[in-house]
Amino acid sequence: MKSTLRHLFSALIMLLFLPLAAQAQYVQCHDGKFWRGGKPYYYVGTNLWYGAILGSTGQGGDRARLCRELDRLKAAGIDNLRILVGSDGHRGVKTKVEPTLQEAPGVYNDTILAGLDYLLQQMGKRKMVAVLYLNNSWEWSGGYGYYLEQAGLGKAPRPNEAGYPAFMNFVEQFAGNEKAHQLFYDYVRFILGRTNRYTHKRYVDDPAIMSWQIGNEPRAFSKEALPAFERWLSETSALIRSIDKHHLISIGSEGAWGCEGDYGCYERICADKNVDYCNVHLWPYNWGWSKADSLVENLPRACANTKDYISRHLAICQRLGKPLVMEEFGYPRDGMSFRPGSPTKGRDTYYKYVFQLVADNARQGGRFAGCNFWGWGGEARPRHEQWQVGDPYTNDPAQEQQGLNSVFDCDSSTLSVISGVIRQFKKLH
Numbered sequence: 001m002k003s004t005l006r007h008l009f010s011a012l013i014m015l016l017f018l019p020l021a022a023q024a025q026y027v028q029c030h031d032g033k034f035w036r037g038g039k040p041y042y043y044v045g046t047n048l049w050y051g052a053i054l055g056s057t058g059q060g061g062d063r064a065r066l067c068r069e070l071d072r073l074k075a076a077g078i079d080n081l082r083i084l085v086g087s088d089g090h091r092g093v094k095t096k097v098e099p100t101l102q103e104a105p106g107v108y109n110d111t112i113l114a115g116l117d118y119l120l121q122q123m124g125k126r127k128m129v130a131v132l133y134l135n136n137s138w139e140w141s142g143g144y145g146y147y148l149e150q151a152g153l154g155k156a157p158r159p160n161e162a163g164y165p166a167f168m169n170f171v172e173q174f175a176g177n178e179k180a181h182q183l184f185y186d187y188v189r190f191i192l193g194r195t196n197r198y199t200h201k202r203y204v205d206d207p208a209i210m211s212w213q214i215g216n217e218p219r220a221f222s223k224e225a226l227p228a229f230e231r232w233l234s235e236t237s238a239l240i241r242s243i244d245k246h247h248l249i250s251i252g253s254e255g256a257w258g259c260e261g262d263y264g265c266y267e268r269i270c271a272d273k274n275v276d277y278c279n280v281h282l283w284p285y286n287w288g289w290s291k292a293d294s295l296v297e298n299l300p301r302a303c304a305n306t307k308d309y310i311s312r313h314l315a316i317c318q319r320l321g322k323p324l325v326m327e328e329f330g331y332p333r334d335g336m337s338f339r340p341g342s343p344t345k346g347r348d349t350y351y352k353y354v355f356q357l358v359a360d361n362a363r364q365g366g367r368f369a370g371c372n373f374w375g376w377g378g379e380a381r382p383r384h385e386q387w388q389v390g391d392p393y394t395n396d397p398a399q400e401q402q403g404l405n406s407v408f409d410c411d412s413s414t415l416s417v418i419s420g421v422i423r424q425f426k427k428l429h
Contacts, residue, residue, distance in 0.1 A: 025207040026246050027129055029276040032321050034369050036129075042362055042428040044355075044421055045080030046073065046407075047328060047375030049141075049216075050097075050393035051130075052086060055122070056115030059099045060393065067122060069378040072409060074126045077422040080210065081123065082131040082327060082372045085191055086112050088142025089149070095160045095399035097141045098389065105150055105183050108190070114197065121198040124208035131327075131372075133252050134188055135215030137171065140397040143215065144171040147180035160399065172221035176228035185239055192243045204244040211248040212240050217281065217328075218251060219258045226265050237274035249274055252327070254281040255313050267316045277369070278320070280313045281328040282306055282354065292336045295346040302331075303353050310357055314367055323369035329354050330374040330405035338403030340381055341410045348417050355421035362428055373418065377406030 027036045034041040054066040073081070086101020086109075101112040123130055136143030145156030145167070153173060157166040174180055192212070195202045203209065214236050220229035237249050251269060258281075259265035270278045284290045289305045290298035310326075317324040331350040334343040351373065361368040375395030382402035383391045394406040407414050 027207075027210040027248060029248055029323065032323055032367060034277070034323060040428070041369070042425050043080045043370040044078060044418065044425050045082065045131075045370060045372040046078055047083075047372055047395055048073075048081045049084040049375070049395065049397070051081060051083040051119045052101075052112055052116040053097075053099065053393060054115065055118035056099075056111040058109070058111030059389075061111065061115060063118060065379065066119065069376065070122055070126055070128065072378060073376065074128060076415070076419060077426065078418075079126075079128045080131065080370065080372065081128060081376075082133070082213075083119070084136070084141055084216070085116065085132050085134055087136075087140075088146035093158070094386075095140060095158065097398050100142065102142070102146075102187060105186065106190075113194070117196045117198050120196055120203075120206060120208045124199065124206070129208060129210035131211045131213055131250070132209060133213035133216045134191065135184060135218065137174075137215060137217050137219045137221070138397075138399075139167060140399045141216075144174040144180075147183050148174055148177060150183050151177055151179040153177070153180075168221045172225050175220050175225040175232055181232060181235070185236070188236070188239060189243065192240065204246060209247050211250050211276070212244065213250045213252040213279075214240075215252050217254050217258055219254075220260055220265075223260045223262070226260060226262060229259075230265065230269055233269050234272050234274075237272055241274040248276040250277055250279055250325075251275060253279050254283075254328075255279070255309065257281070257287065257309075263312060263316065266313070267320070270316065270322060271320055275322075277323045277325060278313070278317050278367075279325050279327045280310065282309065282326065283328070283330065284350065285330075285332055290331075290346075292332070295332055295334060295336070296349075299346060299349055302350060306350075306354065307357065314361065317367035322367070324367045325369060326354065326358055326371035328372065328374045332404055338382060338385060338401050340377070340403060340406075340408040344411060344414050348413050351414060351417045352420075355417065355424075359421055359424045359428075362425070373407065374405055375407065377403070377408045379409050380406070381408070 053060040054062050087097040088102045091098045101109050149156055157170050159167040220226045240249050256263045256266045284302035289302045331347040334345050358368045358371045377394040380392040380394045385401050387398040387402050394402050396402050396404050396406050
């Protein structure tokens, strides 16, 4: 009788703790922190938007290079990668990433799906985790413009031809276009409903995924569209949560810069019950805080504006009780050079400044939990200033000069700055 009771008690204990053990595999978020394997998780990561393309078996695929890059990053202490699930629409469009994943609604390029499967398999083997973004407000991967075209609103203007004002006036319509939303939701259901062909794990059960991200820098593109923009983000996060109970959800926002300068909008979208943590991006050159002819000289202004921008977002995260990730930041090479290995005094100084702000805040128990620099170019060497089919993938998308913001494996001074902050972050675990 005693033996039977012992067995029953042991079985009960197992039933109680098995779900907790299973949950511990995933990166979790509670008490205003990330947790992984039962321990606080702080990280220095990078952006590798082209990871699924490298992992593919078709155009652009290079699995040997993908594994080398993952090994380099892992050896450097980088285990968190932010990755584009796939681009949308036709191939052969200048300034757009290709090959595309979603060629038309419900029509998918299986080689890219195989690439995403392979990427997640290889990351899982190395105990790395992916932040996967599902959409993009910008033209370089289709995104907003693609969905509006499919919804019947005509051809999206290309910024390289018509200019960014014309493009932004067009994509402003996405926030309130129900048909475009439904096409996107069909895509979300398809991706989250997949099973990895190599690991045989359902995506919703794969610990190699840290977070589903609604998009890369989702924007309203006008103050008038902000209410519709907020509703769309809330609907999307609720849809993702209804399908996937395990993984974190994030927005992919630049911060107030992506909310037409409205910090109240940023606070509301981050307060959503299905959004687990907050994001912020920083682009001093793109935002006019530094100039092409005076990148090093403009550093004091870039750093001062950066500190102010970060402080205002940290205050919001403190009120919400949610962690913050500096998910994109970059700085051009000295003299606007695009050549790997060329001087990066300005970039190194700016990286060091941002890294230190993040590390100091985390060390003091603040809301910063991680950062992903933009981005990893690794062993790639640009062949042309404008990306062309057949060129190696850097982390500079097709609409930008190749080598503008990428960190290559020969950029020794920048790599030294990165390794220094990784050592600091390791002490926070």
